[in-house]
Amino acid sequence: xxxxxxxxxxxxxxxxxxxxxxxxxxxxxxxxxxxxxxxxxxxxxxxxxxxxxxxxxxxxxxxxxxxxxxxxxxxxxxxxxxxxxxxxxxxxxxxxxxxxxxxxxxxxxxxxxxxxxxxxxxxxxxxxxxxxxxxxxxxxxxxxxxxxxxxxxxxxxxxxxxxxxxxxxxxxxxxxxxxxxxxxxxxxxxxxxxxxxxxxxxxxxxxxxxxxxxxx
Amino acid sequence: xxxxxxxxxxxxxxxxxxxxxxxxxxxxxxxxxxxxxxxxxxxxxxxxxxxxxxxxxxxxxxxxxxxxxxxxxxxxxxxxxxxxxxxxxxxxxxxxxxxxxxxxxxxxxxxxxxxxxxxxxxxxxxxxxxxxxxxxxxxxxxxxxxxxxxxxxxxxxxxxxxxxxxxxxxxxxxxxxxxxxxxxxxxxxxxxxxxxxxxxxxxxxxxxxxxxxxxx
DNA sequence: TTAAATTTTTAGACAAGTCTAAATTTTTAA
DNA sequence: TTAAAAATTTAGACTTGTCTAAAAATTTAA
Numbered sequence: 319x320x321x322x323x324x325x326x327x328x329x330x331x332x333x334x335x336x337x338x339x340x341x342x343x344x345x346x347x348x349x350x351x352x353x354x355x356x357x358x359x360x361x362x363x364x365x366x367x368x369x370x371x372x373x374x375x376x377x378x379x380x381x382x383x384x385x386x387x388x389x390x391x392x393x394x395x396x397x398x399x400x401x402x403x404x405x406x407x408x409x410x411x412x413x414x415x416x417x418x419x420x421x422x423x424x425x426x427x428x429x430x431x432x433x434x435x436x437x438x439x440x441x442x443x444x445x446x447x448x449x450x451x452x453x454x455x456x457x458x459x460x461x462x463x464x465x466x467x468x469x470x471x472x473x474x475x476x477x478x479x480x481x482x483x484x485x486x487x488x489x490x491x492x493x494x495x496x497x498x499x500x501x502x503x504x505x506x507x508x509x510x511x512x513x514x515x516x517x518x519x520x521x522x523x524x525x526x527x528x529x530x531x532x533x534x
Numbered sequence: 535x536x537x538x539x540x541x542x543x544x545x546x547x548x549x550x551x552x553x554x555x556x557x558x559x560x561x562x563x564x565x566x567x568x569x570x571x572x573x574x575x576x577x578x579x580x581x582x583x584x585x586x587x588x589x590x591x592x593x594x595x596x597x598x599x600x601x602x603x604x605x606x607x608x609x610x611x612x613x614x615x616x617x618x619x620x621x622x623x624x625x626x627x628x629x630x631x632x633x634x635x636x637x638x639x640x641x642x643x644x645x646x647x648x649x650x651x652x653x654x655x656x657x658x659x660x661x662x663x664x665x666x667x668x669x670x671x672x673x674x675x676x677x678x679x680x681x682x683x684x685x686x687x688x689x690x691x692x693x694x695x696x697x698x699x700x701x702x703x704x705x706x707x708x709x710x711x712x713x714x715x716x717x718x719x720x721x722x723x724x725x726x727x728x729x730x731x732x733x734x735x736x737x738x739x740x741x742x743x744x745x746x747x748x749x750x
Numbered sequence: 751t752t753a754a755a756t757t758t759t760t761a762g763a764c765a766a767g768t769c770t771a772a773a774t775t776t777t778t779a780a
Numbered sequence: 781t782t783a784a785a786a787a788t789t790t791a792g793a794c795t796t797g798t799c800t801a802a803a804a805a806t807t808t809a810a
Contacts (some may be wrong), residue, residue, distance in 0.1 A: 323767065343788055356768050358789055363766090369691040375775060377786060392657050419639050431622040559758055572798055574759055591805060593759060617781090645809060 322422055325391055326350065327360050329421075331380055332388035340377035386453055393449040394422035396431050396442035401432060410443040410494075411485035426440060426451075431515040444485075445476030445495045445531065460531035461512075463501075464509070464524060471500045476531035484529060491520055493530065536585075538638055541607055542566065543576050544585060545637075548604035555620055556593035556634035602669055609665040610645050612658035617648060618657040626659040626710075627701035641665075660701075661692030661711045661747065676747035679717075680725070680740055688714045692747035700745060707736055709746065 320328075329347045334341040345362070347354045365372035369384035380388060398420040402413040423429075430451050435441075440456065442448055449455045460475050474497045477484065488494060491516070503512040504517065509524035522530075536544075546565045550557040559577070563570045581588035585600035596604060614636040620631040639645075646667050649655075656672065658664055663669040676692050688711045693700065704710060708731070718735065719728040723742035738746075 321766075344786090352767090352768065354788060355770080355790080360768075402644070406644065406651055408647070416639070416641050416644055419641075420636075423632070423635050425635075428632055430616070431624070435622055502701065537796075560756090570758060571760080571800080575797075599808090634789065 319424060320367075320387065322365075323360065324369075325356075325387065326365060327364060328380065328388040329382050329391045329395075330377060332385065332392065335378055335379055335435060340379055342377045346454075375438070389449045389453045390426070391421050392455075393451075393453070396446055396448040397429055397432055397436070397439070399442045399444070400436055400439050400448070403434060404439075405512060409485075409489065411482045411489065413443065414480060414482075416508065423501070441475075441495075443495070445474075456531065460533055463499075463511070463522075463527050463530040463532050464527035466501045467490060468501050468503050470534065471498065472532035472534045473498050474530060475533040477529055477531040478531060484526075487526070488530075492516075493520070493522075493526075494512060536583075536603065537639060539576065540580060540583075540585075541603065541638060543573075543580060543599050544596065544604040545607045545611075546597055547586065547594060548601065548608065551563070551570075551595055556595055558593045588628075605665045605669045605671060606642070607637050608671075609667075610639065612664040613645055613652070613655070615658045615660070616652055616664070618656050620655075621651065625701075625705065627698045627705065629659065630696060657691075657711075659711070660696060661690075674749065676728055676749055677717075678744050679727070679738075679746040679748050680743035682717045682748055682750070684717050684719050685750065687714065688712050688748035688750045690746055691749045694743055694747060695745040703742070704746075706730070707738070709736070709738075709742075715748075 327346070328348065330346055334349065338345070343354050343357045346361075347359045350357070356430050357449045359374045361378055364370045364384065365378075366528045368381055369387065370378045370380055395417045399413045402408045402416060403410055408416075433451065435449075438450075439448055444530065445456060445471050447456045458475065461472075462478065463472070463474075464532050468471055474493060474495055476495070477488070493499075497515055500514040501511060505511070510525075511520065511522050511524075511527050513520045543562070543566065546562055547557050550561050550565065554561070559570045560578075562573045566573070577586065577588045578597070579596055580586045581594075581599065584597055586594045587601065588594045601661055610669055611633045614633045615629045617625055618624040620633060624632075649667065651666075654666075655664055663672045663674060663713050674691065677688075678694065679688070679690075688713055690709060692711070710713075713731055716730040719726055721727070721730045727738050727740075727741075727743050729736045729738065
């Protein structure tokens with residue numbers, strides 16, 4: 319199959335391609351914490367394997383074959399995260415690094431059985447959709463909380479930042495997946511927001527509101 | 535921590551050391567399916583890290599630090615095998631290769647929680663003891679079935695050969711872990727045996743009897 | 751006990767993936 | 781539109797873990 323490094327590159331290209339059509343060498347270097355020159359080397363190899371379309375200086379995108387591999391890795395990552403939280407009682411801010419390792423366990427039979435064992439969950443602990451065994455991803459359309467106008471209601475369904483620090487902050491404020499909120503007021507000065515949740519008022523910064531994803 | 539290759543060498547040295555005090559370069563090369571020269575290179579590296587005692591031409595054994603790592607990997611391997619069989623309904627002949635990958639997932643917190651989740655099992659699906667979280671291995675003393683004399687009773691508690699072929703054969707004959715048997719007769723000509731199990735008679739070769747481990 | 755066989759190590763090479771430094775291409779902005 | 785800045789690629793080197801071939805040490809057996 320593919321090496322660990324190849325899988326990580328494909329996964330990173332997939333994630334970056336969600337927000338920019340052609341993924342640049344530097345974007346990848348930043349995400350993978352490596353050097354642009356190393357990225358170039360790997361892009362050539364992935365292009366040789368026809369997993370990406372690569373034109374020098376023009377960035378890359380995944381071929382159908384490359385996307386299939388990337389989605390499969392993301393499926394594994396999210397199912398293992400679900401397992402760690404739901405079965406082993408880890409917190410949602412503790413599971414990322416473990417899942418980064420577990421996503422490379424190769425057996426698809428294993429992951430399909432794990433999926434069944436857990437009752438075919440649709441979302442991981444951070445609200446991200448879990449691709450099904452055919453590679454189908456149900457990408458729900460969610461708004462950042464910052465774009466919700468005062469008076470409107472919504473449900474927290476995802477986060478845009480997965481850092482431990484942000485997740486721990488949210489946990490502390492009880493701003494977790496599934497919570498229903500109402501935007502009470504937005505402060506013009508700093509774009510902070512006052513929310514109503516479970517009868518209480520919570521004030522959050524624009525930064526936080528930008529990174530919380532809401533379904534209305 | 536240690537690389538994948540280093541972990542596999544330590545594990546192999548541990549397994550070989552169970553039957554021969556000093557493990558030879560060629561034994562390791564055979565088990566790891568690599569060349570003796572590659573083994574020598576790695577032994578130097580492990581000796582530098584003080585994980586093994588290595589004298590050129592004299593074979594190796596594990597230091598306390600090396601054994602601790604080896605036992606921890608074996609703990610992970612066996613707990614994951616138990617998980618695959620008990621929770622995901624794999625057969626005992628299907629889990630080895632998957633566990634070979636999973637044993638390298640680094641988190642000890644993860645494996646300790648997995649252990650708890652499964653109720654602290656004492657033996658893996660092949661009857662091998664699962665080391666506890668402190669690295670303690672309860673090595674039960676078992677006899678090969680071939681050394682049991684006619685008339686004696688016993689319980690199948692382990693296997694000496696873990697190959698898919700052998701495990702599938704045993705499954706087919708219902709010669710599985712926990713089964714109670716009685717040796718009815720041994721045939722002098724080829725050392726085959728006739729067993730009584732659950733009211734039926736089963737005839738097995740010396741080869742099979744040699745690889746079945748019995749508690750009396 | 752010594753010659754042959756076996757085991758082990760050494761020497762030199764290679765592939766994967768990374769790096770730094772330099773060269774090249776593209777983009778930006780005057 | 782062109783010079784400077786930024787992004788990207790190339791060149792050459794390094795590490796890990798492997799290999800083959802040859803040399804050295806150990807064991808076996810006559």
